[in-house]
Amino acid sequence: MEVRRTVLLPRPVETVWAALTEGGRLSAWLGGDVDLEPFPGGQIVVNEDGRLRRGVIVDLEPLRHLEIRWLPGSRRMGFLWGPDDEPAGSGGEVEFVLASVPANAACTYLTVVERAPVPSASPAALAVA
Amino acid sequence: MDLPGGSGVYPERKPENANVFEALADPTRREVMRRLAEGGPATATELAGDLPVTRQAVAKHLATLAEAGLVTSDRQGRETLFSFTPQPLADAVSWMADVSAQWDDRLQALSQYLETGEPRPKRRRAGFDTDR
Numbered sequence: 001m002e003v004r005r006t007v008l009l010p011r012p013v014e015t016v017w018a019a020l021t022e023g024g025r026l027s028a029w030l031g032g033d034v035d036l037e038p039f040p041g042g043q044i045v046v047n048e049d050g051r052l053r054r055g056v057i058v059d060l061e062p063l064r065h066l067e068i069r070w071l072p073g074s075r076r077m078g079f080l081w082g083p084d085d086e087p088a089g090s091g092g093e094v095e096f097v098l099a100s101v102p103a104n105a106a107c108t109y110l111t112v113v114e115r116a117p118v119p120s121a122s123p124a125a126l127a128v129a
Numbered sequence: 130m131d132l133p134g135g136s137g138v139y140p141e142r143k144p145e146n147a148n149v150f151e152a153l154a155d156p157t158r159r160e161v162m163r164r165l166a167e168g169g170p171a172t173a174t175e176l177a178g179d180l181p182v183t184r185q186a187v188a189k190h191l192a193t194l195a196e197a198g199l200v201t202s203d204r205q206g207r208e209t210l211f212s213f214t215p216q217p218l219a220d221a222v223s224w225m226a227d228v229s230a231q232w233d234d235r236l237q238a239l240s241q242y243l244e245t246g247e248p249r250p251k252r253r254r255a256g257f258d259t260d261r
Contacts, residue, residue, distance in 0.1 A: 001150055001221060003228040007236045011243045019243060028248035029239045080231040112236065114228050 152197035
């Protein structure tokens with residue numbers, strides 16, 4: 001299950017990419033404190049009001065694609081607020097896809113895909129699988 | 130396939146919504162759900178009688194629906210009754226609405242930040258408990 005959003009941003013891809021991959025810039029629009037190691041396998045830590053969420057950079061293609069898988073945690077959905085009763089074992093993923101706008105290099109299309117956490121399979125689920 | 134019976138077998142799985150929309154993507158499964166929602170609990174054999182598919186196919190669809198938390202099973206004697214459980218569907222819709230609203234908000238903030246270069250002020254989600 002996923003939510004997908006595409007927006008047109010009034011800046012070139014280089015600027016948008018920096019806002020997504022540099023900790024200080026991420027913090028500026030997310031409102032929390034973000035540390036990110038901008039390479040595949042790198043770590044990301046989001047700290048908002050003392051609540052931490054850790055993730056791993058699954059894929060990073062400069063100026064085009066960034067994918068983060070969140071490690072199991074609680075009360076955070078990565079960059080978003082999670083439910084208070086988020087089950088253990090969940091993680092979730094967020095993906096950013098950038099595309100320059102044909103005929104207007106000053107603008108960028110940004111698509112965000114948020115994928116729901118998938119709880120670890122229970123014995124019952126395995127039994128019917 | 131042999132479906133595990135007995136009350137509590139499927140409900141052990143915590144309701145979640147990862148597979149809800151995939152489970153609903155199939156027209157036969159939607160028909161099974163409609164039948165259970167409107168006609169009440171039924172066995173796989175009864176459901177197969179109402180649908181142009183075999184009992185085995187119905188059992189397989191019921192297993193997928195059960196995995197998504199959309200049906201529960203209850204063994205009564207030699208029969209296993211399946212019931213529709215709507216909560217995961219409500220949870221899924223709620224998750225999508227919540228995530229959509231939050232990303233709309235964050236992307237608005239990103240757009241403003243890119244235009245002005247000003248960091249957004251710290252803010253809390255309304256109603257969120259801040260004691261932990």
